[in-house]
Amino acid sequence: MTTADEARARAAEFKAVFAKVKAEVGKMVVGQEHVVDGVLTAMMAGGHVLLEGVPGLGKTLLVRTLSEAVSLAFSRIQFTPDMMPADIQGTMVLTETAGGGHELTFQQGPLIANLILADEINRATPKTQSALLEAMQEKQVTVGRRTIHLEEPYCVMATQNPVEQEGTYPLPEAQLDRFLFKLIVGYPAESEYHAILDRTTGADDVAIEHVTNGEEIRQLRSTVRAVAEPEAARTFAIRLVLATQPGSDLAPSSVSECASLGSSPRGVQGLILGGKVQALLDDRFAVSADDIRAVALPVLRHRILLNFRAQANNVSSDELVEDVLKSVNPPHSIAA
Amino acid sequence: MVEAGDHEGPAGDLERIVVRGRRQLRAWAAKEAFGKAFAHLFPAALVVPCLALIGNLIGLAGPSLWPFATVTTVVLALVTPFVIVAVYALVVVLREKTDRRVCLALFDKLLDLRGRLQAADEFLSRGPVGPFEHAAVEDAGPFARQALEAELPRVRTPPPVLKVRRWPLGAVSALLLGAALLLGEAPSLALDTPVALVDEPPTELLALAETVAEEESEPPIPKESSRRSLDGRRMAALSEPGSEGERDRAARSQTGTGDTRSSFAKSSTAASLARQAGKAAAGASGEGSSKKEEPRERPAKPRRENPSRPEEAKEEEPETSKGVSGGTGRSSGSRTSSSDQPPADDKARNDEAEGDATDDAEEEEDEEQKGASTSKPMLNNRKAAVDRSLSPSGLSDRENDQANGRGGPSGLKKTRGVAAMLLGVPMPDHLRGKSNPGRIKVERERADPEPKTSLAADATNRGSRQESIGYLPHLALAPWMQDTVRDYFLAERARDLASSDSTPSTN
Numbered sequence: 001m002t003t004a005d006e007a008r009a010r011a012a013e014f015k016a017v018f019a020k021v022k023a024e025v026g027k028m029v030v031g032q033e034h035v036v037d038g039v040l041t042a043m044m045a046g047g048h049v050l051l052e053g054v055p056g057l058g059k060t061l062l063v064r065t066l067s068e069a070v071s072l073a074f075s076r077i078q079f080t081p082d083m084m085p086a087d088i089q090g091t092m093v094l095t096e097t098a099g100g101g102h103e104l105t106f107q108q109g110p111l112i113a114n115l116i117l118a119d120e121i122n123r124a125t126p127k128t129q130s131a132l133l134e135a136m137q138e139k140q141v142t143v144g145r146r147t148i149h150l151e152e153p154y155c156v157m158a159t160q161n162p163v164e165q166e167g168t169y170p171l172p173e174a175q176l177d178r179f180l181f182k183l184i185v186g187y188p189a190e191s192e193y194h195a196i197l198d199r200t201t202g203a204d205d206v207a208i209e210h211v212t213n214g215e216e217i218r219q220l221r222s223t224v225r226a227v228a229e230p231e232a233a234r235t236f237a238i239r240l241v242l243a244t245q246p247g248s249d250l251a252p253s254s255v256s257e258c259a260s261l262g263s264s265p266r267g268v269q270g271l272i273l274g275g276k277v278q279a280l281l282d283d284r285f286a287v288s289a290d291d292i293r294a295v296a297l298p299v300l301r302h303r304i305l306l307n308f309r310a311q312a313n314n315v316s317s318d319e320l321v322e323d324v325l326k327s328v329n330p331p332h333s334i335a336a
Numbered sequence: 337m338v339e340a341g342d343h344e345g346p347a348g349d350l351e352r353i354v355v356r357g358r359r360q361l362r363a364w365a366a367k368e369a370f371g372k373a374f375a376h377l378f379p380a381a382l383v384v385p386c387l388a389l390i391g392n393l394i395g396l397a398g399p400s401l402w403p404f405a406t407v408t409t410v411v412l413a414l415v416t417p418f419v420i421v422a423v424y425a426l427v428v429v430l431r432e433k434t435d436r437r438v439c440l441a442l443f444d445k446l447l448d449l450r451g452r453l454q455a456a457d458e459f460l461s462r463g464p465v466g467p468f469e470h471a472a473v474e475d476a477g478p479f480a481r482q483a484l485e486a487e488l489p490r491v492r493t494p495p496p497v498l499k500v501r502r503w504p505l506g507a508v509s510a511l512l513l514g515a516a517l518l519l520g521e522a523p524s525l526a527l528d529t530p531v532a533l534v535d536e537p538p539t540e541l542l543a544l545a546e547t548v549a550e551e552e553s554e555p556p557i558p559k560e561s562s563r564r565s566l567d568g569r570r571m572a573a574l575s576e577p578g579s580e581g582e583r584d585r586a587a588r589s590q591t592g593t594g595d596t597r598s599s600f601a602k603s604s605t606a607a608s609l610a611r612q613a614g615k616a617a618a619g620a621s622g623e624g625s626s627k628k629e630e631p632r633e634r635p636a637k638p639r640r641e642n643p644s645r646p647e648e649a650k651e652e653e654p655e656t657s658k659g660v661s662g663g664t665g666r667s668s669g670s671r672t673s674s675s676d677q678p679p680a681d682d683k684a685r686n687d688e689a690e691g692d693a694t695d696d697a698e699e700e701e702d703e704e705q706k707g708a709s710t711s712k713p714m715l716n717n718r719k720a721a722v723d724r725s726l727s728p729s730g731l732s733d734r735e736n737d738q739a740n741g742r743g744g745p746s747g748l749k750k751t752r753g754v755a756a757m758l759l760g761v762p763m764p765d766h767l768r769g770k771s772n773p774g775r776i777k778v779e780r781e782r783a784d785p786e787p788k789t790s791l792a793a794d795a796t797n798r799g800s801r802q803e804s805i806g807y808l809p810h811l812a813l814a815p816w817m818q819d820t821v822r823d824y825f826l827a828e829r830a831r832d833l834a835s836s837d838s839t840p841s842t843n
Contacts, residue, residue, distance in 0.1 A: 003467035004474045011471075228469045230455040232437070285472040286459075288451035332437035332454065334445050 007285055010223045014280050017220060018044065020211040024069040027206050029062045030199065031192035038183040038298055039066060039157065045273035046221050047180020048136055048156040050121075050171075050302065057185045059159040063117045070217060071210035072114035072153065079124035081167060085131035089141050090148075106146055111135050114151060114214055118158035122168040129175055132156065136178040153217045173261065173305060180270045181295075182302035227276040228286040236289045236330040237271040240296055243324040244304050252327040255320050258310035263303035270299040289330035297321050346473055349480035350440065350457050357439030360488050362429060369428035373421040378505035380417035384409070385512035392519035406517050413513050443483040452476045453483060 018040060025036050035051070039062065042049045051059045060076075067074035077088050090109035094102050110116070111132070121129065135141050139150045158179070160171070176182075188196065199206060243250040245262030255262070274295030275287040282291070297318060304317040388409050391402025404412060440453040456476030459469045813821070 002470070004470040007467035007471035010467075226466060226468050228455065228459065228466060228472050230451065230458050232451060232454055232458075282450065284450060284452065285468040285475055286451070286455040288455070290450050332435055332441050334438065334441050 007226070010226070011280050011283070011285065014044070014220050014223045015283070017212050017216060018281065021066070021069050024208055024211050025062065025065050028065040028199070028208060029058055030195040031188045032058065032062070032185060035062065035183050035185050038181050039063070041274055041277045041295070042181045043070075043153070043155050043217070044220055044224055044277050045180060045270075046153070046155075046224075047270065047273065048178060049158070050176070050179040050182045051157065051159045051185055052162050052182060053159070053185030054163055055161060057187065059185055060117060060119055063115070063157045063159075065208055066157075067115045067117070068208040069211050070115070071213050072155075072217075073151075074115045074117070075110035075113040076117040076119060077110045078119045079121050079128065081123055081125060081169075083124050083128045085128050086143075088128065089131050089135075089143050092144060106143065108148070109141075111141055112148060112150060114153055114155070116154075116156045118156055120160060121158040122160040122171055124169065126169055126172060129169065129171060133174060133178065151214070153214055153221065176302045177264055177266050179302060180274070181298040183298055224273065224276050224280065227279055229272060229276075230286050230288070232331050232333075233275065233287040233289055233292055234272065236328070237268050237275070237292045239328045239331075240271060240292065240300070240324060241265070241267045243328045244300055244320070250328060252323045254315070254323045255304075258306060258313070258315045259304050259317075259320055260307035261305035263300055267300055267303050271295060274299055289333070293325060296325055300324070346456055346477045346480050347460050349477070349484055350453060350460065353443055353453065353480060353483050354436050354439045354457075356484070356488075357442045358434045358436075361434045361439060361442065362432060365432045365434075366425060366429045369425040370421070373424040373428070375502070376424070377417050377421055378502040378509065380420040381413070381506055381509040382512065383420070384413040384416045385509045385516055388413075388516035389512050389519065392516050396519065400520070402516070402520060406520065409517060409520070410513070413509070442488075443486065446488065447479065447483055447486060449476075449479050449483075452479050456480070 022036055022040055025040075029036060039049050039051075043066070051062070053059055064074070064076070077083075086109070088109045088111045090107050090112065092104045093107045095105050097103055118132065121132075135150060135154075136156050139152070139154050141148045141150065156179075160168075239250055241263045242248045243252065244255060244259065244267070245251060246256045246259045248255075248262070251259075251262070271292050272287065275291035278291035278294050279285070279287045300321045301317045304320055306315065306317060306320075309315075310320075388402045388404070392400060394401050402409070436457070437454055440457055441451075443449070444451050444453050452472070453476055456473045459473050
C-alpha cells in the first residue's frame with residue numbers, strides 16, 4: 001500500500017464513521033442538520049462546542065444521543081448559580097476505611113469524563129465557569145495538589161439560553177475562546193415537526209446503537225490533523241482572522257466600527273481544523289479556501305466582541321463575519 | 337521555465353494548464369485594458385489639436401513650430417487618439433504579470449475543483465512529504481486532464497463605451513483643430529507689432545497714409561491734422577461697438593493677406609499706420625505719456641451730496657479732459673488734473689469753502705495713493721476704529737453697524753466686568769415654555785362647624801371559639817429530638833408517680 005492509498009483509506013474510514021454517527025444521531029434528533037454536522041465536526045477536530053438556542057429545541061437531547069452513539073464516558077452537569085468548582089471538578093472527602101479508620105480520598109467530579117454536557121453553562125458563576133478553563137484547554141484538572149489528566153477524546157458541549165438572561169453570568173471571553181464552534185440552534189421546519197411527533201409521542205422507542213468508540217475517534221482525529229494544508233488556504237484563514245480585529249488593515253469598516261475585540265490565534269486553529277474535516281467529507285486531501293469559508297461563521301462568531309455602538313444599532317457578530325467573508329479574498333484567486 | 341509537454345503525469349498537465357491559463361488571462365487583460373483605454377479616446381483626441389494650436393500661435397510671432405500641412409494635421413488628429421489607446425492597452429498587457437497560481441485558480445474556479453490544481457502544484461513544487469499530500473497530487477491528475485480538455489468560456493466584454501460626459505471633449509478637440517488650421521493659414525502678425533513700425537522710417541508710413549487718403553478721395557490734409565483726425569476716428573471707432581474699428585479687426589482676421597483686403601480695410605489700416613507713425617515722429621514726449629494715462633482714468637466718482645459742489649464739479653470736468661488730452665511730456669503720469677491746478681487757484685478755492693477743502697484733500701490723497709500703487713489697500717474704505725469702551729450701551733436700540741466682534745458696544749450684550757453683572761443691561765428673555773398661569777391667590781374663609789347625623793354602631797357579642805382550630809402542620813422533629821422529648825416526659829411521669837407514692841406515706 002502506497003502512502004497515497006493509505007491516505008485514501010483513512011479518509012474513507014473517516015467519512016464512513018462520520019456518516020454512521022450522523023445517521024445514528026439522526027434517529028433521535030430531527031432536522032438541525034447543520035447543528036449535527038457542526039457538533040460532529042468539532043468532535044472530530046478535537047474541539048468543544050457551545051450550543052445556543054431557546055429551550056425545547058433538543059440541544060441536550062442531541063448531546064446525550066451523541067454520547068450514546070459514540071459510547072464515550074458521558075456526564076451531564078446542570079449548572080446553577082450556587083454550584084461551586086468542587087462540585088464539577090471533584091473534592092477530597094473523608095471516608096471510613098475497612099479497618100474502621102478514616103482517610104481523605106479524592107471524589108471525582110462530573111468533569112472527569114470523555115463527553116461532558118454542560119447544560120445552561122451561563123447560569124453558573126464565573127468562579128465555576130472558570131473551573132472548566134483548564135479542563136477544556138489543557139485537558140487536565142487540578143484539585144489541591146492533585147492533577148488529573150483527562151482521557152482523550154475529551155469534548156465539552158455546553159448549552160446556553162440566549163433569552164433568559166436574568167440571573168445568568170455571560171461567559172467571559174477566555175471561556176468563549178476555548179469553544180471551537182458556537183452553533184445556533186433554530187426552530188425546526190414544519191415538515192420536521194411531524195417527524196418529531198412521530199418519534200416522541202408514539203409507542204415505539206428509539207434505540208441508539210454504539211457505532212464507534214473512543215479509540216476510533218482518536219484515530220479519526222489524527223486523520224483530520226494529517227490533511228494537507230496548502231499555503232493559499234492557510235493564508236486565507238489568517239487573513240480572515242486578521243480581518244476580524246478592529247484596526248487591522250484587512251478589517252472592513254463595519255468591523256472597525258462595531259467590534260471591540262477580534263479573534264485570537266485560536267480562531268485560525270479552528271478554521272484550519274474545521275476546514276480539514278470539511279475537506280475529508282468532500283473527498284479531498286487538502287484544505288481549500290472554500291472549506292475555510294464553510295466553517296468561518298461558527299468559528300468566528302463568538303470570538304468577535306461587539307462594542308456599544310453595535311449593540312445600539314442591533315448589529316450582530318454574524319453580520320460582521322459575513323462582512324469579513326465578503327471583504328477578504330483568497331490569495332491568487334480569480335474574481336467572479 | 338519548463339516548457340509545456342516536457343513532463344509526464346500531473347506535473348506536465350499542470351504545466352500545460354498554466355500555459356493555457358496564462359494565454360487566456362492575457363487575452364482578457366488585453367480586452368479589459370483596451371476597454372479602459374478607449375474611455376480616454378476623447379482626451380487623447382485633444383493632443384494633436386492642442387499641439388497644432390500652440391505651434392501656430394507661436395508661429396504668429398515667428399517661425400511656425402507646427403510643420404505639418406492641413407491635410408496631414410487632420411489625419412494626425414484622427415489617427416493619433418487611436419494610436420495612443422492602442423499603445424496604452426499594449427503597455428498594460430505587457431506589464432501584466434500573470435502568476436502561475438492564478439492560472440491554475442482559473443481552472444479550479446471554472447471546473448469547481450475546490451483548489452485541487454493549486455494544491456497539487458504547490459505540493460509538487462515543494463515535494464510531497466505526507467500521505468495526504470501524495471494523495472492530493474494523485475487526486476488532481478484526472479481533474480488536470482479534465483481541465484486541459486475544458487473549454488474556457490469567452491468572457492464577453494461589453495463594447496467600449498465612450499462616456500457621455502467626455503463627448504464635449506471631442507467637440508473641443510474639433511474646435512481646437514479648426515482654430516489651429518485657421519491660425520496656420522492666417523498671415524503673420526509681425527507687421528502690426530510696434531517694433532516693426534518703429535524700425536521703418538516714419539516718412540514712408542506717412543506717405544503710405546497719404547496714398548490711402550487719396551484713394552478715398554478725401555481732401556488733402558496736413559500731416560499733423562490728418563494724424564489727429566485719424567486718431568480721433570480711431571478712438572471713436574474703438575469706442576463704438578460694430579463700428580469701423582471692429583469691422584477693421586474683423587476684416588483683418590477674415591481676409592488674411594494684405595493683397596485681398598478691401599479699400600475700407602486698407603483705409604483703416606492706413607489710419608492705424610499713420611497713427612503709429614505719428615507716435616514715432618512725436619518721440620517719447622507728451623503723447624505717449626498721455627496715452628499711458630488713459631487706462632487709469634476712472635469714471636466720475638459719485639460725489640457726496642453737497643449743495644455747494646455743483647459749480648466746482650462743472651469746473652473740474654474740463655480740467656479733467658484737459659489733463660487727459662493736454663498732458664505734455666510728463667513721464668510719471670501719476671497726478672490727476674486736479675493736482676495740475678496752480679496753487680493760487682487751490683488757495684482761492686480753499687478760501688471760498690473751508691469745509692469742502694478737507695474733503696477735496698482727502699480725495700486727492702486717495703487718488704494719489706491709487707495712482708502711485710495699486711497694491712496698497714483702499715484707505716478710504718477703512719472703517720473707523722472700534723470703540724472699546726466698556727460702558728454699557730445696551731440702552732440704545734440702534735444696532736451698531738461697526739460691530740465686528742472685536743469688542744466694544746455692538747448690541748445689547750457687549751459689556752464686560754461689573755457692568756455685565758449689574759442689571760442695568762436689559763437682557764432679552766429667550767426662554768420658551770408655558771405661559772405663566774398668573775399669581776395664585778389663597779383665600780381663607782371662616783366657617784362654623786355644623787353637627788351632622790350618623791348611625792350608631794351596635795356592639796354585638798362575638799362569643800368564644802367552640803370548635804377545633806383545625807389541622808396545624810408542624811415540622812417533624814429529628815429522631816434524636818423525639819427521643820429526647822419522649823425521655824423527658826417519661827422521666828416526668830416517673831417522677832410524678834414517685835411523688836404520688838411518697839405522698840400518702842408522708843401523709
